[in-house]
Amino acid sequence: MVLFDKRILVVGATGMFGQPVAQSLEKFGFNVRVFSRSEQKAKKLFGDGYEIASGDISDIDSLKNALKNCYGVHINLKGGPKQKDYDRIEHKGTAAIVKAASEVGVKRVTYLSGATVSKEQCWFAGTKAKYNAEQAIMRSGLDYTIFRATWFMESLPLFVKGNQASVMGKQPHKLHWLAAEDYARMVSKAYLFDEAANKIFYAFGPEAYTMKEALEIFCGIINPDIKVTMVPLGVLSFFAKITFSKQLKEVLPLMRYFDKTGEQGDPSPTDEIFGAPQITLEQWSKEFHK
Numbered sequence: 001m002v003l004f005d006k007r008i009l010v011v012g013a014t015g016m017f018g019q020p021v022a023q024s025l026e027k028f029g030f031n032v033r034v035f036s037r038s039e040q041k042a043k044k045l046f047g048d049g050y051e052i053a054s055g056d057i058s059d060i061d062s063l064k065n066a067l068k069n070c071y072g073v074h075i076n077l078k079g080g081p082k083q084k085d086y087d088r089i090e091h092k093g094t095a096a097i098v099k100a101a102s103e104v105g106v107k108r109v110t111y112l113s114g115a116t117v118s119k120e121q122c123w124f125a126g127t128k129a130k131y132n133a134e135q136a137i138m139r140s141g142l143d144y145t146i147f148r149a150t151w152f153m154e155s156l157p158l159f160v161k162g163n164q165a166s167v168m169g170k171q172p173h174k175l176h177w178l179a180a181e182d183y184a185r186m187v188s189k190a191y192l193f194d195e196a197a198n199k200i201f202y203a204f205g206p207e208a209y210t211m212k213e214a215l216e217i218f219c220g221i222i223n224p225d226i227k228v229t230m231v232p233l234g235v236l237s238f239f240a241k242i243t244f245s246k247q248l249k250e251v252l253p254l255m256r257y258f259d260k261t262g263e264q265g266d267p268s269p270t271d272e273i274f275g276a277p278q279i280t281l282e283q284w285s286k287e288f289h290k
């Protein structure tokens with residue numbers, strides 16, 4: 001149901017955290033246009049209720065076409081695992097989107113960044129790409145709202161295989177696990193509240209758990225037979241070498257980074273403006289299990 005005469009383009013709408021944003025914007029009454037390299041993939045996910053624009057962030061004309069008559073653009077991009085791909089997709093991709101957006105008269109941009117992003121943490125390519133993407137947004141002249149979100153609950157199933165859940169490394173930091181639904185609601189409100197403009201917000205969920213604690217809660221609900229074990233990063237690195245596992249080799253630098261780096265920032269200004277996230281890990285896990 002369209003309530004506002006405002007169209008928002010969602011880049012990366014087919015992604016794990018882009019889809020809930022597109023759906024939430026639609027529920028809030030915005031006109032939502034989905035941007036994807038694959039029209040077929042977007043149609044399968046979104047059906048007929050959404051406008052679909054096919055294109056690629058490296059093709060400026062496809063971006064400009066998709067951004068025409070849009071009030072805002074939400075950016076949900078994932079780069080990597082190679083260093084140059086973080087920069088190419090997340091930084092250069094975002095810079096291209098905001099350049100095209102300002103050229104065709106778009107007013108606002110929202111962006112999913114990460115809760116460890118800062119100048120000091122730019123030694124990791126994924127963080128550097130997000131930091132540079134944020135800078136490109138802030139220089140664009142568009143009104144912006146950047147969400148530095150912590151770990152999402154939706155990531156937990158990725159660590160479970162059969163009856164085994166693995167914590168890669170010690171992952172000692174307590175993280176305020178956030179449900180994508182709570183985050184998506186904040187993004188939607190950002191287009192309605194003037195006080196959300198030109199700010200960076202830390203988005204944290206209601207409770208803090210280490211990765212092991214979070215996996216224990218999640219697995220305890222979906223299947224108590226799942227064993228949660230901690231696997232040292234050195235062992236995983238050796239295993240990746242002898243098995244030639246490309247997937248494991250690619251994920252290890254990310255897990256090494258998060259082993260060293262916890263979430264930063266203060267979510268209270270976010271909660272004041274948007275309302276604090278309510279979905280607990282237990283509630284989310286029960287819903288996931290249904």
Ligand SMILES: NC(=O)c1ccc[n+]([C@@H]2O[C@H](COP(=O)([O-])OP(=O)(O)OC[C@H]3O[C@@H](n4cnc5c(N)ncnc54)[C@H](OP(=O)(O)O)[C@@H]3O)[C@@H](O)[C@H]2O)c1
Pocket residue numbers: 011012013014015016017018035036037038041055056057058076077078079089090112113114115149150151152153155
């Ligand atoms: N996991 C967490 O807990 C967490 C926490 C905070 C922040 N984040 C960040 O959230 C971001 C999004 O993650 P995600 O899991 O939603 O990613 P994802 O599922 O891999 O989705 C990425 C999206 O990027 C789009 N895309 C990639 N290359 C493109 C290109 N050349 N042109 C147009 N679109 C392109 C894809 O669209 P098409 O394939 O449809 O073209 C896809 O929808 C990441 O940067 C991640 O670091 C994650």
